Structures are given as structure tokens and as C-alpha cells.
Amino acid sequence: LCFGVVCNAAPDPSQRDSLMRQETSRQIGGKVTLTAAEMKLDARLRGMKEHEMSLPSFPPAIHFFKAKPLIEKSPIFTLLQKMPKGGALHIHSSTLVGVDWLVRNVTYRHHCYICFTRDQSVRFVFSTGHPWPTWDCFYWYLLETLRAEMGDPAPFDNSLIQNLTLFTEDPDVAYPSQDVVWEKFEKAFVVASGLITHAPVLRDYLYKGLEELHRDNIMYLELRSGLARTYELDGSVHDKVWYLKTIQEVTQKFVKDHPDFLGTRIIITVHRTLSVSRVKAAVMDAIQMQRDFPNVVAGFDLVGREDSGRNLWYFRDALLLPANLGLVLPYFFHAGETDEEGTDVDENILDALLLNTTRIGHGYALPHHPLAKELSRAGNVAVELCPISNQVLKLVSDLRNHPAAVLMSEGHPLVISSDDPSLFGNAGLSYDFYQAFVGIGGLKANLGTLKELAANSIKYSSLPPHLKDAGLVLWGKKWDMFISTNVY
Amino acid sequence: LCFGVVCNAAPDPSQRDSLMRQETSRQIGGKVTLTAAEMKLDARLRGMKEHEMSLPSFPPAIHFFKAKPLIEKSPIFTLLQKMPKGGALHIHSSTLVGVDWLVRNVTYRHHCYICFTRDQSVRFVFSTGHPWPTWDCFYWYLLETLRAEMGDPAPFDNSLIQNLTLFTEDPDVAYPSQDVVWEKFEKAFVVASGLITHAPVLRDYLYKGLEELHRDNIMYLELRSGLARTYELDGSVHDKVWYLKTIQEVTQKFVKDHPDFLGTRIIITVHRTLSVSRVKAAVMDAIQMQRDFPNVVAGFDLVGREDSGRNLWYFRDALLLPANLGLVLPYFFHAGETDEEGTDVDENILDALLLNTTRIGHGYALPHHPLAKELSRAGNVAVELCPISNQVLKLVSDLRNHPAAVLMSEGHPLVISSDDPSLFGNAGLSYDFYQAFVGIGGLKANLGTLKELAANSIKYSSLPPHLKDAGLVLWGKKWDMFISTNVY
Ligand SMILES: [Zn+2]
Ligand SMILES: [Zn+2]
Numbered sequence: 001l002c003f004g005v006v007c008n009a010a011p012d013p014s015q016r017d018s019l020m021r022q023e024t025s026r027q028i029g030g031k032v033t034l035t036a037a038e039m040k041l042d043a044r045l046r047g048m049k050e051h052e053m054s055l056p057s058f059p060p061a062i063h064f065f066k067a068k069p070l071i072e073k074s075p076i077f078t079l080l081q082k083m084p085k086g087g088a089l090h091i092h093s094s095t096l097v098g099v100d101w102l103v104r105n106v107t108y109r110h111h112c113y114i115c116f117t118r119d120q121s122v123r124f125v126f127s128t129g130h131p132w133p134t135w136d137c138f139y140w141y142l143l144e145t146l147r148a149e150m151g152d153p154a155p156f157d158n159s160l161i162q163n164l165t166l167f168t169e170d171p172d173v174a175y176p177s178q179d180v181v182w183e184k185f186e187k188a189f190v191v192a193s194g195l196i197t198h199a200p201v202l203r204d205y206l207y208k209g210l211e212e213l214h215r216d217n218i219m220y221l222e223l224r225s226g227l228a229r230t231y232e233l234d235g236s237v238h239d240k241v242w243y244l245k246t247i248q249e250v251t252q253k254f255v256k257d258h259p260d261f262l263g264t265r266i267i268i269t270v271h272r273t274l275s276v277s278r279v280k281a282a283v284m285d286a287i288q289m290q291r292d293f294p295n296v297v298a299g300f301d302l303v304g305r306e307d308s309g310r311n312l313w314y315f316r317d318a319l320l321l322p323a324n325l326g327l328v329l330p331y332f333f334h335a336g337e338t339d340e341e342g343t344d345v346d347e348n349i350l351d352a353l354l355l356n357t358t359r360i361g362h363g364y365a366l367p368h369h370p371l372a373k374e375l376s377r378a379g380n381v382a383v384e385l386c387p388i389s390n391q392v393l394k395l396v397s398d399l400r401n402h403p404a405a406v407l408m409s410e411g412h413p414l415v416i417s418s419d420d421p422s423l424f425g426n427a428g429l430s431y432d433f434y435q436a437f438v439g440i441g442g443l444k445a446n447l448g449t450l451k452e453l454a455a456n457s458i459k460y461s462s463l464p465p466h467l468k469d470a471g472l473v474l475w476g477k478k479w480d481m482f483i484s485t486n487v488y
Numbered sequence: 489l490c491f492g493v494v495c496n497a498a499p500d501p502s503q504r505d506s507l508m509r510q511e512t513s514r515q516i517g518g519k520v521t522l523t524a525a526e527m528k529l530d531a532r533l534r535g536m537k538e539h540e541m542s543l544p545s546f547p548p549a550i551h552f553f554k555a556k557p558l559i560e561k562s563p564i565f566t567l568l569q570k571m572p573k574g575g576a577l578h579i580h581s582s583t584l585v586g587v588d589w590l591v592r593n594v595t596y597r598h599h600c601y602i603c604f605t606r607d608q609s610v611r612f613v614f615s616t617g618h619p620w621p622t623w624d625c626f627y628w629y630l631l632e633t634l635r636a637e638m639g640d641p642a643p644f645d646n647s648l649i650q651n652l653t654l655f656t657e658d659p660d661v662a663y664p665s666q667d668v669v670w671e672k673f674e675k676a677f678v679v680a681s682g683l684i685t686h687a688p689v690l691r692d693y694l695y696k697g698l699e700e701l702h703r704d705n706i707m708y709l710e711l712r713s714g715l716a717r718t719y720e721l722d723g724s725v726h727d728k729v730w731y732l733k734t735i736q737e738v739t740q741k742f743v744k745d746h747p748d749f750l751g752t753r754i755i756i757t758v759h760r761t762l763s764v765s766r767v768k769a770a771v772m773d774a775i776q777m778q779r780d781f782p783n784v785v786a787g788f789d790l791v792g793r794e795d796s797g798r799n800l801w802y803f804r805d806a807l808l809l810p811a812n813l814g815l816v817l818p819y820f821f822h823a824g825e826t827d828e829e830g831t832d833v834d835e836n837i838l839d840a841l842l843l844n845t846t847r848i849g850h851g852y853a854l855p856h857h858p859l860a861k862e863l864s865r866a867g868n869v870a871v872e873l874c875p876i877s878n879q880v881l882k883l884v885s886d887l888r889n890h891p892a893a894v895l896m897s898e899g900h901p902l903v904i905s906s907d908d909p910s911l912f913g914n915a916g917l918s919y920d921f922y923q924a925f926v927g928i929g930g931l932k933a934n935l936g937t938l939k940e941l942a943a944n945s946i947k948y949s950s951l952p953p954h955l956k957d958a959g960l961v962l963w964g965k966k967w968d969m970f971i972s973t974n975v976y
Contacts, residue, residue: 011863013808013842016801020838023859053828056665177544313504320501339888340541341930350508354501367855368897368930371511375499400827401889409856442829442856 028408028441029448037487042447048076049443060399060439064388065171068425071434079486080430080437083450084478086457087220087262087471088213088429090361090384090417092269092303094189094196096209096223099164099422103157106195106205108147111233113140121187122163124194126201128233163191166392166423178394182305185393188423199230199238199246206250210261212421214254216428217482219475220262222298222462223247224269224332240285244293260478262471265298265462267332272302272309279318287322287329298462299330299358306337311344312351319355330462331357336365339395350375359384359415359460364395367406382413382460387435388426389419399439408441408449415457451479516896516929517936525975530935532975536564537931548887548927552876553659556913559922567974568918568925571938572966574945575708575750575959576701576917578849578872578905580757580791582677582684584697584711587652587910591645594683594693596635599721601628609675610651612682614689616721651679654880654911666882670793673881676911687718687726687734694738698749700909702742704916707963708750710786710950711735712757712820728773732781748966750959753786753950755820760790760797767806775810775817786950787818787846794825799832800839807843818950819845824853827883838863847872847903847948852883855894870901870948875923876914877907887927896929896937903945939967 011019024030034042052074059067071077115123115137125131131140147153166184168174175181196205213221227240251264270282290297312333322329335352338345346365349372363383366373385404396402407414416436421427437445458471499507512518522530540562547555559565603611603625613619619628635641654672656662663669684693701709715728739752758770771788778785800821810817823840826833834853837860851871854861873892884890895902904924909915925933946959
């Protein structure tokens with residue numbers, strides 16, 4: 001019984017080095033040939049990693065909210081910040097920009113009203129006149145007036161930040177279960193929406209978001225967005241097309257100001273709480289929008305917690321529409337963001353592949369599905385790994401136990417992303433790269449791993465082939481510059 | 489690009505059922521054909537599991553010390569207790585018997601002395617005269633006298649139990665790190681040793697241990713033992729051969745009293761803190777003992793924490809002795825009981841295979857080693873999965889994230905064991921079967937999984953072929969009886 005080098009007999013101990021090299025060559029980046037300069041930097045990285053693994057508090061093993069200050073002191077993190085990381089392929093538009101800016105800039109603008117809901121949350125709205133009471137908001141206060149009455153608005157502003165992020169000093173106590181953390185998660189989305197659906201804010205917000213990514217050496221963005229209706233001060237409302245056009249315009253301006261940025265593309269999302277017929281309509285709508293904005297619209301996805309929502313197969317009649325009608329709509333499904341192994345939800349992984357998904361969002365459960373894993377690999381369906389999101393949303397506590405360790409060791413197509421940076425506090429991609437490189441990949445992940453992960457984000461993007469090639473060339477130049485300026 | 493059913497194209501949604509069946513058929517037990525009665529019981533099991541997954545506290549997701557009372561209330565656990573589980577292939581002799589018996593029976597025997605060490609631990613010794621002071625024990629107290637002076641010895645007895653087990657109400661606080669829990673772990677071994685190396689106690693201890701296993705419907709034992717010197721009341725000392733003979737005699741008596749018990753075999757262990765030359769001597773010694781006691785000695789292993797000890801390759805000159813001398817010594821190496829991915833310790837997995845190991849103890853890191861995983865599978869080198877041990881020793885907190893989920897989904901050769909039942913409180917195999925079946929295997933693990941796991945423990949045992957066959961027949965009868973009495 002032999003397959004490849006593997007036979008039904010004990011291997012020869014004299015082959016040890018060769019077998020170890022063979023195994024290493026299978027991991028992500030295992031086939032990357034490093035230059036002399038890269039090998040030098042790689043050796044330095046390995047030394048840093050060995051040092052970090054020997055410290056009493058190993059950041060990937062503890063909750064990100066506690067690990068964050070440790071990571072920020074890490075020389076590996078400093079290097080990762082400087083590293084050209086390619087594109088961010090899995091970020092949600094409502095959580096793109098750090099909440100500090102929302103509170104300290106946006107809520108200080110004129111005409112910003114706040115209300116305090118019965119469930120100790122808040123809502124915002126911009127309006128020239130006093131806003132109408134709604135079912136959960138009877139009393140609206142103008143923030144300018146409210147803050148004028150305070151001696152020091154700082155504690156108040158901090159409480160607003162609390163409402164917009166999941167951050168807390170003691171996450172294990174604040175979020176004892178997945179249910180609790182998801183409830184807070186969904187609430188924070190609602191709180192932010194009143195601010196960022198104000199049309200003038202949205203423009204600034206998107207530009208600010210691109211700036212934050214660019215500062216972290218990211219050159220491209222695929223943003224999942226529900227294309228929410230936006231509103232003006234007078235209460236007039238813009239539609240989805242306005243949203244798409246705005247993204248296009250803001251990106252064009254940003255690219256003009258930063259010529260090394262490739263662009264923004266949108267994955268249109270709807271919530272999995274919708275009915276099949278509404279998802280059908282959304283699918284048809286997305287097909288039309290992709291036709292009208294082929295440079296902006298990448299495809300379609302369903303969002304919302306998988307464990308408590310309907311699974312992909314429930315929506316099959318809607319999701320098979322393009323195939324059945326001979327139309328095109330690329331899918332980028334969230335799938336397998338669960339540890340409920342063997343349930344209907346767990347089948348989302350296989351169903352995403354059956355529905356011809358282009359990538360898999362999270363794919364946390366993929367290593368527990370050997371057949372789906374083979375399909376994903378054979379079809380070049382990359383997994384969007386968001387380590388910090390998985391930890392904060394309580395799928396795994398010690399990131400060394402993240403199942404993607406299996407995918408990384410096998411060289412599975414994989415990209416790194418941040419999912420909801422404003423909620424988790426993992427702006428840019430450097431924090432998530434740190435967790436994947438130091439925690440999930442372990443000591444055997446090396447500079448080749450980082451190089452392949454970064455290149456993957458262009459390779460598995462939705463960019464058309466000629467832009468992919470151009471993007472890879474540009475990224476390659478940045479990479480070489482990164483190596484030459486950081487090797488010593 | 490096609491391999492098997494998997495091609496570089498999206499699969500056909502109409503094949504969904506077929507693909508799901510194909511994937512399920514790969515898991516452990518996936519190729520077991522269930523009888524009508526088994527299918528009925530399987531459906532009931534699935535219902536129970538769905539119910540348990542929906543409860544607010546899911547036992548595999550929380551620490552075993554907190555989960556234990558919940559597990560004991562589970563109807564799945566009650567069934568697993570009745571299920572014939574085959575053999576226990578990974579238990580250490582010093583932790584075979586529940587500590588209640590040690591404290592409430594053994595320490596109440598005549599001539600039992602105790603001393604209190606400076607590090608707030610205790611030592612025991614049996615002696616006719618007053619024991620000599622040793623470096624850590626200046627004052628020895630006769631327990632009979634000590635207890636006579638107490639009003640109620642119960643609190644004192646409970647404190648003794650504390651010294652002999654890892655159990656604590658709040659394990660996360662008591663054991664903040666792997667280092668702390670391993671320190672307590674190694675201490676508890678030392679505390680027990682004074683009791684169970686007393687020759688008359690050892691006989692009773694072994695018999696008692698077999699009784700505990702038999703009561704949990706286990707029919708065979710492979711015990712890892714260092715064959716410690718044992719002592720009599722007068723201070724005279726017995727050697728390793730006496731230990732082996734005693735195991736043989738006690739087992740023979742036990743089998744006479746319980747004819748459905750197959751026997752006990754010993755895996756001789758030495759600690760990985762020894763020098764290469766002492767391990768060489770131990771290897772030669774083990775070869776000789778296996779020649780002299782072929783029915784009792786199964787092979788050889790190294791014990792002690794991998795992360796802080798020398799790795800297998802360090803001992804290669806000793807461990808390659810049998811191969812180089814043309815002699816036989818089967819190995820049963822602990823390997824990959826670590827989450828220090830990519831370190832030298834992590835290479836124990838590959839080295840165990842290079843050194844021709846018969847099974848792998850723990851193999852926690854195996855799914856992160858694709859080549860080693862293939863070698864293990866092709867060579868029928870079974871993994872000894874000890875879920876509760878891995879959780880208590882802090883490799884993983886939520887057992888749904890145990891990497892063996894990958895092995896189970898791929899049908900890797902695997903057996904379930906308990907490692908150190910007296911320390912963890914997981915007497916028998918039912919607790920660990922529960923964790924593997926409900927937690928690691930998830931909803932897709934079924935009665936076929938249980939059947940294959942139980943049969944594996946005979947199939948991958950060190951029994952000679954004719955005894956394996958006889959054992960499987962006997963187990964098969966017990967299994968059929970289990971099904972017929974529990975299906976309704
Ligand atoms: Zn997401
Ligand atoms: Zn062990």
C-alpha cells in the first residue's frame with residue numbers, strides 16, 4: 001500500500017530531514033523560494049517568534065482584547081504593519097472605520113441627534129428639524145445642546161464608544177456565551193447605522209476607511225455591503241444605486257490621492273432573516289447592478305449569524321436563479337462560521353460549494369469536512385480566514401486551536417481578513433496577520449507563508465485578470481521594497 | 489483536474505445527498521452497516537444529542553470538572569456506560585484507581601505514616617518501625633494516631649484527596665496556565681507513589697483498578713507502567729520482575745473471577761528526563777522483559793511532559809537500538825501532546841513514526857502534520873485520543889475545537905482512552921467516549937462511530953492475532969446484547 005512517498009511500512013529514520021522538508025513544502029508558502037535577503041529576514045522573524053512563544057503571556061492564546069496591547073509591543077507586529085499585505089477581502093461596510101472617529105468627529109457635527117433606548121443602547125440621526133419619535137425612540141436630544149450642558153464630555157463620549165464596539169476589559173465575564181456576544185454584535189450594527197447612512201457622513205466614512213487600510217499597507221478592498229438607503233438632512237432618501245455611485249466616486253478620489261491603491265469592489269449582501277422571495281428579488285437586483293456597475297459590484301452574499309439563521313440550502317431556489325436563468329452572479333458566501341458540527345448549519349460549507357461560491361467566508365468548519373475541503377481546494381475556492389473575529393465571537397479561545405491550522409499546514413487557498421474591525425478593534429490587517437502567522441501557523445509558518453498569504457489576496461480577489469496581473473506586479477514591487485528596507 | 493469524485497468545477501446541486509453521504513462515509517464508523525435494531529437506537533441517540541446541543545450548558549464546551557455532573561445526568565452517558573467499549577489502551581498505572589479508595593481504604597490500613605512537606609504536599613509510607621527522616625520529610629506521623637486525635641477525620645481525608653487529584657471547583661482560577669497544572673499533575677504522582685508501591689497495596693490496587701474498568705464494560709487493559717520498585721513493611725524491596733509477576737498473578741485471579749475479561753498487558757515506561765545512556769539500558773531491559781514475559785509486556789514508551797522534556801529524536805541512539813541490533817521492541821510513544829506548533833517537540837509526531845511506533849499516544853498535533861498523518865494512516869498507526877486529559881491539561885478548552893475532529897471526520901485509526909483517571913476523575917472510558925462522541929464528533933458521529941471506536945480498541949491492541957480474533961468475537965456478542973437490551 002503506497003501513495004506518493006507514503007508506504008505501509010515505517011519510514012527510514014535517515015529520511016528524517018527529507019520528510020520534514022516535504023511536510024514543510026506542503027504548507028502555505030512552502031513552495032515559495034526565498035531570496036538571500038528574504039532568508040535573512042526570515043531568520044530574524046523566526047528568532048522573534050521563538051522569543052514570543054517563550055513569554056509567559058502568548059498573545060494568540062489569550063483574548064484579543066487583552067492581547068492587543070501585547071501585540072502592539074511585538075516587533076513582529078511592527079514588521080507586519082510595514083509589510084504590503086495586498087487586499088482586504090472580507091470586511092463589512094458598517095464596521096469599516098474605527099469608532100473613535102465616529103464618536104469624536106461624526107457625532108460632533110451639526111444637526112446630530114441622539115436618543116437613549118430602553119435596552120440601554122442609543123440611536124443617532126442627523127436632521128434639520130427635531131426628529132420624529134419612533135417606536136423605540138420617544139425623546140431625541142441634539143448632541144450639541146447635550147454636550148454643552150456637560151462639564152467634560154469625555155466620559156459621555158466613552159460611553160458612546162462602548163455602544164459601537166464589542167471592546168471590554170473583561171470579555172470572558174461580559175460575554176459568557178456566543179448568544180450574548182452576538183446580541184451585542186447585532187446591536188452595535190444598529191447603533192452605527194444612524195451615523196453612517198447619513199449621505200455626507202458616508203462619503204467621509206468611506207474615504208476614512210480607505211485611509212485606515214492604506215496606512216496599514218493594504219492596496220485593495222472588497223467590501224460586503226447591504227447598500228443601505230442613505231438620507232440627507234431634509235429627510236430625503238437615496239437608493240442603492242446612489243450608494244454604489246458614491247463608493248465609485250469616493251474610491252476614484254482616493255485612488256487619485258493615492259495612486260498605489262487598486263480600488264474598492266462591493267459584495268452585495270442581504271440578511272439571512274429575509275424570506276426566500278425577498279432573497280430572490282435581491283438576487284435579481286444584484287445581477288442587474290453588476291451589469292450596470294461591472295467595475296464595482298463583485299457579487300453577492302448572505303449575512304447574519306449562521307447558527308441562528310436559515311441555511312444556504314433553505315434559499316436554494318433563490319440562489320440557483322442565476323444558474324437556472326443562464327445569468328451570472330458570483331457568490332462569496334459566509335459558510336461554516338460555526339462549531340455546531342454535523343447540524344444543518346454545518347452543511348453550509350458543502351452548499352456554498354454546490355452553489356458555486358467563488359470564496360468561502362470564514363470556513364471555520366471546513367477542516368471537519370474532508371470532501372468539501374477537497375472540492376474547495378480543487379476548485380480554487382479560497383477561504384477568508386478572520387482569526388480575531390472567530391475568537392471574539394467565541395468559536396475558539398486559544399487561536400493555536402483554530403482549525404485553519406490544518407488548512408495552513410496543507411497549503412489550502414486562504415486569505416486573511418478582519419471582518420468587523422470597528423467592533424473588534426483590529427483595524428487594518430496586521431492584527432489578523434499576526435494571529436495567523438504567530439498563533440495559527442506556529443513556528444513553522446515563515447516569510448514564505450506571509451508572502452503567499454499577501455499574494456493570495458490579489459490572486460483570489462474578484463479583480464478581472466488584467467487588473468490582477470497589474471496588481472500583483474505593483475504588490476511585488478512593494479514587497480521587494482519592504483524586504484530591502486527591513487533586512488539588516 | 490479531477491481526483492475521485494472531485495473535479496475543478498462546481499459540483500451539481502442535484503448531487504447534494506450523494507455528496508453528503510460520501511462525506512459521512514469517510515468518518516469513523518462511516519462504513520459500518522447498521523442493523524435495523526442499531527438504526528433504531530441510532531435514531532434515539534441522535535435525538536438525545538440534538539437535545540443536549542440545544543441546552544444552555546453544553547458539557548463538551550466547558551471544563552470537565554464543571555461538566556462532570558451534567559454528563560452524569562445525560563441519557564447518552566448512561567447508554568455509553570452500558571456499551572461494551574473494548575479495551576483501555578492508554579492509562580498510566582499510578583493513576584489507575586480512583587483516589588477515594590486510596591484515602592478511605594488504603595490510608596486507613598495499619599502502619600501507614602504521613603508527612604507534610606514544606607510545599608504543602610504530603611508523602612505516605614508503610615512501615616513497622618518509625619520511618620527514617622528524608623530530605624523533604626523530617627516528621628512522620630502514624631495516621632492511626634493522627635486520626636484518633638481528630639474529632640471528625642472527614643475534612644482531613646478530603647484534604648488528602650485534594651493532594652491526589654487535580655479536581656477543584658474553579659479549575660480556570662486554580663490552573664491559569666499549562667505550567668501550573670502540570671506542576672500539580674507531577675506532584676500528585678509523587679503523593680500516590682508511597683501508597684501504591686507498598687507491595688500488598690499494589691495487589692489490591694491492581695485488582696480494584698480492573699474492577700473499576702470491568703464495571704464500566706471494559707474488557708481489556710494496556711497499562712503504561714514504570715514498574716516501580718515496591719517495598720514491604722520491613723523495608724525490603726522488590727524489583728521490576730516482581731512487579732510484572734504481580735500484574736500477571738492479579739490479572740489471572742481477576743480473569744478467573746470475571747471470565748469475560750481478556751487480560752492486562754504492560755507498556756514499560758521511563759521518564760524523558762533520563763539520560764540517553766539510561767534510556768539505552770532501559771530499552772535493553774525492556775527487550776529482555778518482553779522475552780521473559782511475552783504475554784504481559786507489550787512494549788515501551790517515554791513519559792513526562794513533552795513541552796518541557798527532551799524529544800524523541802534526542803533519544804534516537806537509544807530508541808534505534810532494537811532495529812540496529814535486529815531485536816524486537818514495539819513502541820507506543822506519547823507524541824504531539826502539545827500546541828507548540830512547529831517546535832522540536834512538535835516533531836515528536838514524525839519521529840514516533842520514523843521510530844516505527846505501533847500507536848501514537850495523544851497525537852494532539854497530528855492534524856497539523858499532513859505527511860505524518862498520511863504515514864500514520866497508511867501504517868495503521870492508531871492515535872490514542874484522551875479528550876478529557878487534553879482539556880484538563882489545558883491544550884484546548886472547548887472540546888469541539890479538539891483537532892481530533894479532523895481525524896474522526898476522515899476515519900483515521902483512533903481509539904479512546906482516559907490517560908490518568910484518578911487525577912482527572914474520568915474513571916472508566918464512558919466520560920471520554922461521551923466527549924469524543926458528543927463533543928468532538930458532533931452531530932454527525934453516530935452509533936456506527938461508537939461501534940468502530942470500540943472495535944478499534946481490540947483491533948489496534950497489542951494482543952497477538954488469535955487473541956484479537958477471540959476478543960473481537962467476545963466483544964461482538966456483548967455488543968449485540970447491548971443493542972438488544974437497549975433498543976425500544
Ligand atoms: Zn463576515
Ligand atoms: Zn499519557
